[in-house]
Amino acid sequence: MKQILFFLIASFLTTVSQLFAESPPAVEGHKAFMEGLQEIQADALEFKGAKSASKSRTLSPVVSRFKGWFIDVTEKAKSSKLDEVDVVEGISLASKSRASSAWQFVETEKGYVVRSAGGKYKGWIIVIDDSAKTRPEGPNLTVTPALRLAKSATANSYWKPTLTKQGLVLEAMSGKYKGWVWDFGGGDPSHEESGRQVAVNVLLAEKVVAGSYFAVKAAE
Known part of the structure; x- marks a missing residue:
């Protein structure tokens, strides 16, 4: 009986894990959207392994009080x-667009790199820290504050962009959090930085x- 119960639990967990890992x-x-990101060809790029890249883009949530805010990095980012x-550490949402709100999608054989196109960290890329711990976000979701901005590629630097009816989803392609997607804490507080509100709340979620x-x- 115990063996049957163990098998059923293991099967359930495997099914749930696979469900979470499915792309939207x-x-x-x-x-057409993906082809539209291939605006700059490899010979014009200073990025090892690049096949093509987009011009500067902004990324903004489409829901909650942070709708229309911009993926950015806080001035109070912690170095490590x-x-x-x-x-x-400090990838954030900002209420107003600045140079640091511009990002570039770089196509490689391993997936897409999301690279800062302006500001203090221009040229740095968004990566995942596998050592980041998870936490519950409400009763039915697990998230992790694992996103970092790195000076160069790390073990987990690559993303799978998928354009859906609701917007673009960015899915991790490797590491402990493979299959997890970008998200943000909708109820998190914000603070003022240089004339705009900033919330340090960009996360990875186990499912879309x-x-x-x-x-x-297009970045202005």
């Missing part, structure tokens, strides 16, 4: 090391939720 369904315009690479969808626009 792409909208009909996904292919990850895989012997300089990183900062409302906060996983982002609007992508």
